[in-house]
Amino acid sequence: MNHKRLTLFAGHYGSGKTNIAVNYALLLASEGKRVCIADLDIVNPYFRTKDSEGELVAAGVHLVSPAYANSNVDLPALPAESYRLIQDRSTYGIMDIGGDDRGAYALGRYAEAIREENNYRMAFVLNCYRPLTATVEDAIGIMREIEAAAGLKFTCIVNNSNLGPETTPETLLATQDFASRLSRETGLEIWLYTAEERVAEEISGLPVLPLRLQSKFFDLPSSGLHGLNGGS
Amino acid sequence: MAERILMKGNEAIAEAAIRAGCRHYFGYPITPQTEIAAYMAKKMPKIGGVFLQAESEIASINMVYGAAAAGFRVMTSSSSPGISLKAEGLSYIAGSDVPALVVNVQRGGPGLGGIQPSQSDYFQATKGGGHGDYRMIVLAPASVQEMASLTIKGFDLADKYRMTSMILADGTIGQMMEPITFEDTEITTYDKPWALTGTECRRPHNVVNSLYLKPEELERKNFERYEKYAEIEKNEAMWEDYMMDDAEIVVVAFGIASRVAKNAVATARKEGIKAGLIRPITLWPFPNAAFEAAVSARAFISVELSMGQMIEDVRLATKCDKPVTLCNRAGGMIPSPDEVLTAIRTAWKGEAK
Numbered sequence: 001m002n003h004k005r006l007t008l009f010a011g012h013y014g015s016g017k018t019n020i021a022v023n024y025a026l027l028l029a030s031e032g033k034r035v036c037i038a039d040l041d042i043v044n045p046y047f048r049t050k051d052s053e054g055e056l057v058a059a060g061v062h063l064v065s066p067a068y069a070n071s072n073v074d075l076p077a078l079p080a081e082s083y084r085l086i087q088d089r090s091t092y093g094i095m096d097i098g099g100d101d102r103g104a105y106a107l108g109r110y111a112e113a114i115r116e117e118n119n120y121r122m123a124f125v126l127n128c129y130r131p132l133t134a135t136v137e138d139a140i141g142i143m144r145e146i147e148a149a150a151g152l153k154f155t156c157i158v159n160n161s162n163l164g165p166e167t168t169p170e171t172l173l174a175t176q177d178f179a180s181r182l183s184r185e186t187g188l189e190i191w192l193y194t195a196e197e198r199v200a201e202e203i204s205g206l207p208v209l210p211l212r213l214q215s216k217f218f219d220l221p222s223s224g225l226h227g228l229n230g231g232s
Numbered sequence: 233m234a235e236r237i238l239m240k241g242n243e244a245i246a247e248a249a250i251r252a253g254c255r256h257y258f259g260y261p262i263t264p265q266t267e268i269a270a271y272m273a274k275k276m277p278k279i280g281g282v283f284l285q286a287e288s289e290i291a292s293i294n295m296v297y298g299a300a301a302a303g304f305r306v307m308t309s310s311s312s313p314g315i316s317l318k319a320e321g322l323s324y325i326a327g328s329d330v331p332a333l334v335v336n337v338q339r340g341g342p343g344l345g346g347i348q349p350s351q352s353d354y355f356q357a358t359k360g361g362g363h364g365d366y367r368m369i370v371l372a373p374a375s376v377q378e379m380a381s382l383t384i385k386g387f388d389l390a391d392k393y394r395m396t397s398m399i400l401a402d403g404t405i406g407q408m409m410e411p412i413t414f415e416d417t418e419i420t421t422y423d424k425p426w427a428l429t430g431t432e433c434r435r436p437h438n439v440v441n442s443l444y445l446k447p448e449e450l451e452r453k454n455f456e457r458y459e460k461y462a463e464i465e466k467n468e469a470m471w472e473d474y475m476m477d478d479a480e481i482v483v484v485a486f487g488i489a490s491r492v493a494k495n496a497v498a499t500a501r502k503e504g505i506k507a508g509l510i511r512p513i514t515l516w517p518f519p520n521a522a523f524e525a526a527v528s529a530r531a532f533i534s535v536e537l538s539m540g541q542m543i544e545d546v547r548l549a550t551k552c553d554k555p556v557t558l559c560n561r562a563g564g565m566i567p568s569p570d571e572v573l574t575a576i577r578t579a580w581k582g583e584a585k
Contacts (some may be wrong), residue, residue: 013267014240014409046264046407129238129411131247132274163238163411 001207003028004121006085006093006114008107009158010150011125012133012142013099016211018195020125021096023211029059034091037169038082039065040106043098051214062091070122078106092161097211101145113153122192124136125156128161136181143186156191157183157193169196169202234532236327239412241405242267245335246275248380249307251386251417251446254333254476255281256306257294260288260303260314265405266339268309275446293334300330301440303427309335313344313352315318315361322396323362323406327442329426329457332391333383334368335399337406340564348564349403351487352538357400358516359547365454367461369468370515372486376410389468391422393460400515404488406568409452445579459551464517471519472511475501478528479508481579484546485535486512488566506579515542523549531579532556535572537565547564555579 007024009017025037038057039049049056050065057063064081072220085093097107104213114120128134144204161175172195183190193208194200195201200210237248246268249257257272269285276283286292292308299306310318315336325332338353340346357370369389373380379401386397431437474494478484483502485493490511496555499508508529510522523529523546531554534543540558547556559575563565 014243016237046403127238129236131237131239131243132271134237163236164409166236166411 002229003033003092004119005089005117006095006120006121008095008097008114008120009125009161010097010104010107010146010154011099011121012127012130012138012139013103013126014130015099015133016162016194018049018096018101019045019211019213020158020160021094022049022056022208023194023209025056025061025094026059026212027209028092028094029061035060035094035165036064036088036091037094037096038061038085038224039063040078040082041096041097041098041103041222042066042106043100043103065086078109081108083113085166086110086117089117097150098117100142101149104146107150107152113152114152120155121191122150122155123158124156124188125158126159126179126182128175129163136178136185139182140186154186154188157186158192159190160194162199167199169170169195169199172199172208201212236411238269238409238414239380240407240409241338241373241374241376243271243377244322244379245309245383245399245401245413246271247414247430248383249333249387250275250279250281252305252331252384252417252420253413253421254305254307254387255279256296256299256304257282257308258284258286258292258299258306258307259310259407260286260292262314263309264339264406265309265311265335268337269571271539281573287315290321293325293450296332296334297321297330298327300325300332301328301428302496303390303424303429304482304519305333307333307541309337309403311337311339312341312350313339315356317351319356319362321362321365322368323364324442325368325396326368328363328440329366329394330440331387331394331395332424333386333399334396335383335386338402340562345565348563349488349566350403350488350537350564351402351581352541352562353400354515354536355536356416356539357398358518367464367516368398368458369393369464369517370398370400372513372515373401373405374490374511375485376408377412378404378513380412380414384419385469388420389418391424393464394426395460395580400487402488403425403564418557418561466491468514469519469521470513470521472509472513473522474509474511474527475524475569476508476510478506480506480528480530481508481533481576482531483507483509483533483535484512484530484542485577486515486542487535489535492567492569492570494570496576499569499573500576500580502538505579507575507580515545518545518549520549529554531558531571532581533575535559535567535575538562
């Protein structure tokens with residue numbers, strides 16, 4: 001897999017951006033790269049990058065998140081350290097952007113510097129089982145709103161279509177037509193497919209990034225739920 | 233089979249409300265329920281409905297009051313501090329006998345509290361909140377699927393009994409994502425001859441009001457309302473039993489706490505402990521019949537995300553003749569399955585007081 005120096009994950013809220021950003025950061029770290037991940041989600045204070053802090057730090061990934069993330073004074077303010085990602089060109093930077101256009105406004109702050117360096121990939125994370133991106137037209141609509149808010153254009157698509165704990169290989173494979181149409185109509189390549197690691201194992205012939213998800217203790221044993229693919 | 237989609241709890245409420253025929257949403261944003269408003273803002277304009285972000289919670293509940301009086305299926309949603317602001321309107325709606333759906337995706341309190349999940353508005357929802365003698369039907373979903381199905385049920389019950397149904401959820405169920413299905417929903421429609429729809433000079437005008445200056449008349453209204461409440465207590469209680477057939481240690485939990493408790497009960501059973509779970513789905517009316525049926529029980533454990541509120545209803549339902557203990561976290565914390573399991577083991581050894 002080839003990597004750009006900066007990788008930005010944006011998309012509809014609940015499409016899986018945070019899980020993908022965290023797993024991609026761990027992948028880069030496992031290849032021996034210096035990695036810094038920034039949580040730019042100013043929209044949703046539940047289920048965020050900081051939830052995976054232990055794992056990221058253990059892998060040597062540097063985490064930049066809002067000063068009071070995961071506390072009761074979670075403010076929609078971004079730390080100055082976010083610029084480290086942009087300016088320190090010896091580090092691979094990953095940005096986890098908040099959901100929809102509202103979340104993407106935060107990215108606008110950095111758009112000029114990102115365009116100037118011009119070594120970035122901005123991925124549209126797609127889950128076509130989400131009701132507000134269930135048609136190609138709706139997905140394009142949200143894509144354009146995010147681009148307008150961020151001041152940056154998407155460069156590729158990540159197909160993360162899933163049904164949470166009920167996901168099977170067929171769940172993802174059945175969305176290939178949808179993703180191809182989205183790719184054709186926007187001119188963007190499908191960079192990656194993503195799936196929870198046990199599902200990913202069973203898929204061959206596609207570039208699938210296996211995702212390790214956080215498990216929550218309110219998951220029910222009867223449903224075999226072992227992780228929530230949650231949150232923006 | 234209908235199509236599976238992946239939704240957040242909050243979105244499921246909004247979509248279910250639309251499918252139940254709700255075309256009027258009035259609200260004011262607050263974490264952790266804002267996705268309800270966001271979903272309504274996106275969808276309502278496309279289907280000829282009204283999404284209105286009011287200037288405050290107080291304004292929004294009074295808009296609900298007005299639209300309900302006009303006979304529409306109408307809703308608002310908020311989280312704990314916002315529900316306190318709506319309390320006056322809830323009392324007026326009760327005093328005027330109009331139907332409405334109100335959603336409370338609870339967060340920690342009191343005061344501004346926090347933004348993490350909580351169940352500490354149990355008293356407020358089931359015992360009052362606003363002033364005067366009144367009740368609300370209180371529904372407690374434990375999954376994203378139930379966020380949808382109980383929203384539809386809530387609208388039905390509200391129309392049937394001309395009163396408020398409250399969905400009492402918490403921040404975790406509001407925010408978590410699960411695959412769900414919307415079955416083709418049978419929508420029951422109710423005649424509303426009392427609604428303010430315009431007389432067209434063909435009938436006497438209707439009045440929706442909660443003011444009764446003659447005490448005899450106000451007393452009669454209260455008596456009538458309580459006859460209706462007694463009917464609801466008799467007919468509408470809902471709960472889930474889990475491993476209750478021979479259960480000696482009975483865990484009682486609703487909403488997100490019931491999912492943790494279910495894990496703990498399943499583990500306890502593997503250890504040979506005869507544990508079971510009663511999950512109230514209606515918090516008012518409280519499912520007293522579930523406790524009458526629990527004949528093998530020798531101790532109860534109330535698992536709550538509060539300082540112990542439902543536990544009072546558990547004691548009443550069991551007439552205080554068995555020990556009832558509390559296993560709880562507060563302030564936005566969730567008890568772990570291990571904490572619940574420890575409480576079950578303690579009760580099993582007969583150490584419960």
